[in-house]
Structure formats: structure tokens, C-alpha cells
Amino acid sequence: MLLGVIADDFTGASDVANTLARGGLATMLHLGLPRRDADAATEAGVVALKSRSIPADEAVALSLQALDWLKAQGCRQIVFKICSTFDSTPEGNVGPVSEALAGALGAAGVPVCPAFPATGRTVYQGHLFVGDRLLSESGMERHPLNPMTDPDLRRWLARQSREPVGLVPWRVVRSGAAAIRDALQAAAAAGERQAIVDAIVDEDLIALGAACADAPLLTGGSGIAQGLPANFIRSGLASGSASAFRGVAGPEAILAGSCSKATLEQILVHVREHPSLAVDVEAVLEERLAPADLAAFVREHEGQAPLVFSSAPPGQVAALQERHGREAVAHRLDALFADTARLLVEGGVTRLVVAGGETSGAVVSALGLDAVAVGPEIDPGVPALASPDRPLALALKSGNFGAPDFFAKALAVMARDA
Template sequence: MLLGVIADDFTGASDIANTIAKGVAPEGGLRTVQYLGVPTTDAAADVEACVIALKSRSIPAEEAVEQSQAALDWLLAQGCRQIIFKYCSTFDSTPDGNIGQVGEALAKRLGVKGVIACSVFPDAGRTIYKGHLFVGDRLLNESGMEHHPLNPMTDPDLRRWLRLQTTEAVGLVDWSIVRRGPDAVREALAAAGGRGERLVIVDAISNDDLLTIAEACKDARFLTGGSGIALGLPRNFIKAGLAKGGAPAIDAIEGPEAVLVGSCSRATLGQIERHSADHPVLAIDVEQVMAGTLTSDDLVAFIKANAGKAPLVYSSSKPEQVAALQERYGREAVAHKLDALFAKAAKTLFDAGVRRIVVGGGETSGAVVSALGVTSFRIGPEIDPGVPVLVTEDGTGLGMALKSGNFGAVDFFEKALGAISAKAA
């Protein structure tokens, strides 16, 4: 195996798996599998890249480190030449973790310094300039991410934010160096390592910058960042004659469908509104969920009653509504109840024959795939930037799309169901 990734949530894992499988023209990508949790057996012989999806973004930092170390052990046992720690392009974390702790622990384990930290994803509007993260034309803390229910992002200065989570100094390679090319980036990272800077924020504002960074890191043992950091890495292996390249291909999946959404991002709210214009949509009353008067049976009944119409159920709310519910019931209690609701509904639907399932929201996606007992996906074509079609490897004929909250075009949900069955939306 050539390339191994440790991802801190399930949708983010799909995001970077999509980047690796797609690659860049004309070379294409690598044969890629996404695992749900650390595998217990070796990868298939034809797998060139694998992504281990953990649900470690919002758990205690010491647990995230432990899980990530276990994933690293498996990847090294598979002979991976290069390792990536993947986190969200909006750097979702708190002052206590978990990006810095995990990144630093893995870097120490691999014995490397001057390790790139770059969450850039230009196709989704995420760029870094002078160490500050932008979402579109807004700084991170003015993008809506400051209202995230689990990881509110209140500071766009990634070097400062990351330093709160680490025991060692954090470096910066700014855009003036990146624009000078791969050799300049490579030298700057080496110099940062020489100064004792274990993790180094690297600016990038375009895909061309990411390709420059990838070439600079072609011999790097370890990288960290968002999915964009992997953009040029397949090309490195293909040019070296270690992989053949090409486009991802998987079987189309037919059958009943369901859309389950548990994200309150601005993009998701707009996607739900668009979907509701042409398809049946059920809004989940969280007060009823907490009281036990609305259960997974109600979700299942709605979806079954609207089979063939792309039915969608959602718990998404505006930030101020989410904050009020968390204040009343407790943040963890609300999240646990909703995750359990979606998980049980998904398992019941799958047992009833639903074979196309689209999920919105990272935490919701993690709960759903865990409940379904999925252990691995083959990576198929891209639906929208950062979101591929996923098909289970276990022969159950389940096709899925797992969407991070802010990802996808406004018509994403209908488009995703069509892509899973290889039909135009």
C-alpha cells in the first residue's frame, strides 16, 4: 500500500478518499478504500490507498490520540509509504484539542518535525493566507463556524489556535514562499523543523498551490491537513511508477432511498429548503425527541410512506435554536439523542430493504454507518467537491453518500441519490 490516511470523522474520510481516488488529470488517482474504524484484517492486494475513518474529532484528546495511534499501527503494518492525518477544512477543534494533540503525537511517533498543517480546500472556498483561514471571502470566525454546536471556531489565526493545543512551537510557511515553488516550500519546512517546530501552518489559496505543496512533500513521511492536501499526492506515486492511475469505478446501486440530515450549517439549511420544493421533507421536533414522543419509528414510517420520492428527514435548526436546546437539555444529551434516533432509523430502513442512503452531517454520518455495521467502502465517482459515491465492500449492495455540513451544491440530495444509482438527477 502506498498512501494511508487517519481521518477524524466519517464525512471527512469520504472527502479525502474522494480526492485520492480522483487525483488530477491526466494521471488520475489511486485505488482507494475507506475503512470505518481500524481494520482487523489486512487490506486487499489491489488497494493502493486507504482511509481509516475514526469518530475522534470531538472526543477527549487522550482518546483521540489513542485511537489515532492504533490506526497508525495498522497503516504501518500495511507498508504505507506516506501517512496523512486528515481533519476538517474549517479546522474544527477547541483550544483543548484535538488537532494539535493528535498531529503532534503522530509526528513524534514517526520521528519527524517540520510537518505540514494545511486545511485548505479551494473548491469549497477554504483558503489560508498569512496563517489565517478564510471560508469564501470571510475569515473563519465570521463564516458561521463561530456558531458550531460542538467546535465553535472563534479565531481564524491557525498558528495561534494550533499552539493552544500543542506542547511545541508552531511554524508558518506563508504564500510568498509557496509561490516560489516546491523547492522553496521543502526548504522552509526543513528550516522549521530545525527550529524545533513540529507542526507548520502552510498558506495556500488555489489548487495550484496545493500541487506545489504536494510536490514539495513527495518524500515526506507524514502530513496533516484537510482533503486538499492530498490533491497532488497520487500523481507523485504514478510518476514514480508505483501506481497506474485512472478514474474510480464502482457498480451502480438501485433500490429504495432515504436522506437523513443532522447538520445545522448554512449550506445544509439551503439544501433542505431546495429539496423540500420537490420532495417530501419531515422536520424533527427535538423537544419531542427529548420527551420520547417522537421516535425512530416515526422517521421510518415517513420514509416508507414516501418511497420513490426521495424523502428527507432532518433535525437541522438555526444556530440560535440549537443554542436554546443545548441550554435547556445539555449539549451532549441533545447530540446523543439525535445520533441514536438517526442510527436506529437507518438500521430499520436497511433491514427493510433501503439500499440508497444519503446522510448530512459528520456526527450523524458516524452514528449511521456505525449502526449499519459497515466496515469498508470502495470509493466511486465524485458527486460534488469533497463528496463521492460510496459502495460497501461486504456484498450487501448498499450505496451511500456522507456529506459534511457545509459541502455540496444546493441540489445535492437529489443529485446524490441519482449518482448512487448512476442516473442523472
């Protein structure tokens, strides 16, 4: 294995695995801490953790375990994959985990860049934009778990970090790889363990990748990996051919637990032509609605792309959280979808779409999957995935990703060439 990735949630892991596979690396996505060595043909290994919203010390410990496994597989470079909207509270995990990984690898001047221009995430003068809005005005300021109220990433990361945080501004980035490399070296010399790097177009990320050919660690969204496969292919270390993907036909289901704008729109589009079941959260909390009920709905509508969703507008979510507690609501819904997914797969479902990072993490944990092969891209940042051990295809979608018709499109891509 040449390149290792530690991702702080499951949909983000799927996203960066997609980027690496498109770049030409034979890529496997490992769901949770791996329990066995990687296949010898793997060139890039992505370890998906559910560490974004847990206590920082726990996130650090998990990430260091993942690092130990990746180093044992022979990885020459590590990426710490975070959300493209930098999801974390001021006490959050991006800074502590990135610093811990840097310390373990002896790295300084570590580039930090969550930019993903294809989905509207750009960084300029250290500030994160979503489309034409600052992060703090994009709706992310109302995120139920990680409200982002400050778009200044340098300031936000400094609140989480013990050591100074630098900045590589766009005027340097546009000068190319050599200028970026010099700026990161200068940041390291100045005692800045991490440095926010501006990027507003894909070419900026390609240049950053070229600048970091020999860097032991990079931190960022999946876009930061765009330029990395070419380094290994150019050096002759990688073959340039991605992992094979075999489509899977058969019964299907869609589970949506995200409350993001993109997912809410996808639900509205899908319910017009497909059967759907809106989860009554109060009924779940009062144990009047169980996983078996959701699974029965899906089975009743087999072949019709049935959708089960708990997604709701921010106001409804906030009211539920106020009445029952944020953690209690999140835990019960994650468990509901996890158990439903397990029942569905045990009952013969072979194509499963899951929307929401926390929901996806709960589902794949319940299914007991060790690793999946990375297949064709469904929408920017979201690939189809397939288990190498059984007939099961997955699409794990971050809440904010995907076109309005994502759900139907995902089911079609998973069945391609089946």
C-alpha cells in the same frame, strides 16, 4: 498499500478518499478501525474515525491504533485529515493528534494546511478564510460543538500543541515545491514540529504535494492530498486507475442532522418537491418520537426521495442545548438517526444520503460497515460510496459541503450505471 489516511470524522474521510480516487489511486474507505487486512489491490486506504470532538487523549489513542494498522499494510506516507474549517476548541484534538503521529513517525516540520479552495477555504499569512470572510466571521464562530473564534491557525494550533508551530507563508509557497521543501526543513531544524502552510489556489496544494513526496506525515483538509497521488504514479508505484464503482438502484432515503448553512439551504430546496419530516427534538427527548416512526415515514414515501431532518437555525439549536444540555441533545439525535438508518437498510433501502459529520459517523457505525469503495464525485469533496459486500450505496456529506440541489443529485449519482 502506499498511502494511508487517518481522518477525524466520517464525512471528512469520504472527502479525502474522493480526492485520492480522483487523483488515480485505487482507494478504499475503512469505516472505523479496520478488523482485517486491506485488499491487496488497494493503493490508498482511508481510516475514518469519529475523533474530532472526543477528549484529546482518546483521540490520540485511536489515531495511533489506526497508524499501527496502516503501517502494517505497508504505507509509505500518512495524512492526518482534519476539517477544512479546522474544527477544534483550544483544548482540541488537532495539535495533540498531529504531534503524537509525528512523534511515532519521527517527523518534524510537518506541514499543516486545511485549505480547500474549491469550497472557499484558503489560508493566507496563517489565517483561515471561508470565502471572503475570516473563519471567525464566517458563522463557524457559532458552531455548536467546536466554535472557531480565532482565524490565526498558527496561534490556535500552538494553544493545543507542546512544541512550537511554524509558518510557510504564501510568498514561499508561490515559489514552488523546492522552496516549500526548504522552508519545511528549516522549520524542523528550528524545533518546530508543525508548520502552517499558506494556500489560496489549487496550484499551491499541488506544489505542496510535490514538495512532500518523501514526507512521512502531512496534516490538513482533503486539499492537502491533491498533489500526493501524482508522486506515486510518477514513480511507478501506483497504477493510476481508481477503484471500480458499481451503482446501486432501489429504495432511497435522506437523513440530515447538520445545522450548517449549506445543509439548511439544501433542505429548503429539497422540501419544495419532495416529502419531508422535520424531527421534533423535544418529542425525541421525551420519547414520543422513535426511529420506527421515521422509518415508517420513509417507507410510506418510497420512490419520492423522502427527507428526514433535525437541522435547525443556530438560535433554535442553542435554545435546545440550554434547556437539555449540549451533549444530551447531540447523543439522542445521533442515536435516533443511527437506529433509523439501521431499520431502513434492514427494510430494503439501498441508497442512503446522510448530512452531517457526527450524524454520518453514528449511521455508518450502526450499519456495521467495514469498508466501502470510492465512486464518482457528487459535488466537490463528496463522492458516492458503495459497499463491496451488499447492495448499498452511501453519500456522507459534511454539513458545509454540497450545492443546493445536493440531495437529489446524490441519489442520481449513486444509481448511475446500476
